[in-house]
Amino acid sequence: xxxxxxxxxxxxxxxxxxxxxxxxxxxxxxxxxxxxxxxxxxxxxxxxxxxxxxxxxxxxxxxxxxxxxxxxxxxxxxxxxxxxxxxxxxxxxxxxxxxxxxxxxxxxxxxxxxxxxxxxxxxxxxxxxxxxxxxxxxxxxxxxxxxxxxxxxxxxxxxxxxxxxxxxxxxxxxxxxxxxxxxxxxxxxxxxxxxxxxxxxxxxxxxxxxxxxxxxxxxxxxxxxxxxxxxxxxxxxxxxxxxxxxxxxxxxxxxxxxxxxxxxxxxxxxxxxxxxxxxxxxxxxxxxxxxxxxxxxxxxxxxxxxxxxxxxxxxxxxxxxxxxxxxxxxxxxxxxxxxxxxxxxxxxxxxxxxxxxxxxxxxxxxxxxxxxxxxxxxxxxxxxxxxxxxxxxxxxxxxxxxxxxxxxxxxxxxxxxxxxxxxxxxxxxxxxxxxxxxxx
Numbered sequence: 037x038x039x040x041x042x043x044x045x046x047x048x049x050x051x052x053x054x055x056x057x058x059x060x061x062x063x064x065x066x067x068x069x070x071x072x073x074x075x076x077x078x079x080x081x082x083x084x085x086x087x088x089x090x091x092x093x094x095x096x097x098x099x100x101x102x103x104x105x106x107x108x109x110x111x112x113x114x115x116x117x118x119x120x121x122x123x124x125x126x127x128x129x130x131x132x133x134x135x136x137x138x139x140x141x142x143x144x145x146x147x148x149x150x151x152x153x154x155x156x157x158x159x160x161x162x163x164x165x166x167x168x169x170x171x172x173x174x175x176x177x178x179x180x181x182x183x184x185x186x187x188x189x190x191x192x193x194x195x196x197x198x199x200x201x202x203x204x205x206x207x208x209x210x211x212x213x214x215x216x217x218x219x220x221x222x223x224x225x226x227x228x229x230x231x232x233x234x235x236x237x238x239x240x241x242x243x244x245x246x247x248x249x250x251x252x253x254x255x256x257x258x259x260x261x262x263x264x265x266x267x268x269x270x271x272x273x274x275x276x277x278x279x280x281x282x283x284x285x286x287x288x289x290x291x292x293x294x295x296x297x298x299x300x301x302x303x304x305x306x307x308x309x310x311x312x313x314x315x316x317x318x319x320x321x322x323x324x325x326x327x328x329x330x331x332x333x334x335x336x337x338x339x340x341x342x343x344x345x346x347x348x349x350x351x352x353x354x355x356x357x358x359x360x361x362x363x364x365x366x367x368x369x370x371x372x373x374x375x376x377x378x379x380x381x382x383x384x385x386x387x388x389x390x391x392x393x394x395x396x397x398x399x400x401x402x403x404x405x406x407x408x409x410x411x412x413x414x415x416x417x418x419x420x421x422x423x424x425x426x427x428x429x430x431x432x433x434x435x436x437x438x439x440x441x442x443x444x445x446x447x448x449x450x451x452x453x454x455x456x457x458x459x460x461x462x463x464x465x466x467x468x469x470x471x472x473x474x475x476x
Contacts, residue, residue: 037129037137042115042122044142047129050102052136061136063102063160073098073140075162082158083109083151085285086244089159090148091189092180099141100162101149105133107157108242109149112191117144128217130242132157146181146189152244153285192217197243199228199277200250202350205291205343208388209247219243222350223250228273229265238280245395246281247289248274253354255295258316259442270320275327282333287395294341294379294406296322299446304410306452307339307402315443325402336394338387338405339451342416345384345469358469361417365429375414375433378448380406383465390459404451407462419463423470 037049052059066074083089085107093116103109109132115125131137133153141147151157168174181187194216200206201220210220219241228234228250238246252269254262274290281288295318296311311322328335344356355363361371387405394403411419414433421429436445453459 037131037135040113040127040129042113042125042127042145043120044140045113045127045145046138046140048138048140049131050104050136050138061102061104063138064100064162069100069140073100073164075100076164076166078160078162080158080160082156083107083149084156085151085153088148088150088182088191090182091146091187091191092148092178092182093146094143094177095179096143097163097165097177098143099139099147100164101139101141101147102136102160102162103132103139103149104136104158104160107151107153107155108132108134109157109159110152110195110242111139111149112147113139113141114146114189115144116146116189120144148182148189148191150191152195152242194244195219195241196245196247197221197238197241199226199246199248200350203249203348203353204345204356205340205348205384205387206249206350207348208345208384209249209391212385212388212392213245213247216245224351228277229268231273231276234273235276235280238277239284242284243286245287245289246277247391248277249291251291252320253317255315255317255445256442258320263316266317267320267323270317271323271327274324275331278328278331278333278335281335282331287334287336287400288328289336289338289391289395290324290328291405292325292337292339293318293321294339294449294451295446296325296339297446297449299377299448302448304448304450304452306454307404314446317443318446334400336391336400337402338391338394339402340382340387340405341379341449341451342381342406343384343387344381344466357413357416358420358466361420362424362473365421365426369428370430370432371417372432372434372438373412373414373417374436374439375412376436376447377445378410378412378450379446380408380410380451381416381462381466382406383462383469386459386465390456394456398455401455403455404453405459406451406453407459407465408453409461409463410450411462419466420470423467424474 181189202222252266258266298312344358
């Protein structure tokens, strides 16, 4: 466990002595701490999962906290002493079950903690002053920042790990959850295809919510040399993440696809329709769904389709169909557009907001995150150029067989939403996006 950079704060790992009867742990010894830190009283508190205590600070009192388990705690510290060399510094420390520790917190350091585990946890607090003084006749030495809604000292609700954070959707997820403690990891930070390494990294940060935006989406390449990587990224890696999340007691979000369906149903697909993919890409997404459900835990599988939005900044991130066709139209004025493959476009910022709504208000399960309405590729392009007043563009409707491709596409994969309030129409979302593009 790392030491604190804040002067006067001590983070001391504890050793458990275990035998057939159980275990014991020395919390403090008078000959190992400063005389000023020697406790005058001790109390024990039990904190429920996800509950928060603090943050507050003391003017004269020093606290000695012992985080023992059987849950995991996250201690938050802010140096609020103007004359300190680390004034304003914020730190967190995780421990408890499996890694018990003592934290000695001097006056002027704001502190609070949260039970980030899945069971009740016990904390022993030994203060060097009596609560309310001798005979409980004095004022309480406590500045309670937790009761001030405008306080700069806040314990964020969740530690959120976003994987694929520099992609089109990932960057929007990071933005939507910005009021939480967000870890924005991309491939260079955590290779989810390296199961051992990624598990070690994730366990060290102990997130309460894992959102996986990383995926393999080269539909045609998956029919050939890309198949192995496709299944690893879309099925095996998400299953590994779901297992880790379950063991940590964290919620897990995985994005699937409308391509898990064959497209034979002309009236669209609900959340409970059984997957019947017709491409290797679709099979990889369906297998990911199956494995996650088999593992269990608090999982959310969200199916979007035809995502568009601001291009991500990550390596090998593709631009959306909207950006692609607008860019090409600067030089090309006539397009043969496939007038089939009916589905529901999805605006990335709306999908991110929808994700948060689902997590906060709905139980785990499978959800459809696409917009209301549906269109073919031809209809999509037609609306793009109509909104841009591009009367110079000619769109010629053609069938799917006009562009021979290795992978089959569903003829109709409209995602019907039966679990959530209606989403706005895709044309409204597209209009908002194009308006922002024009302004920029």
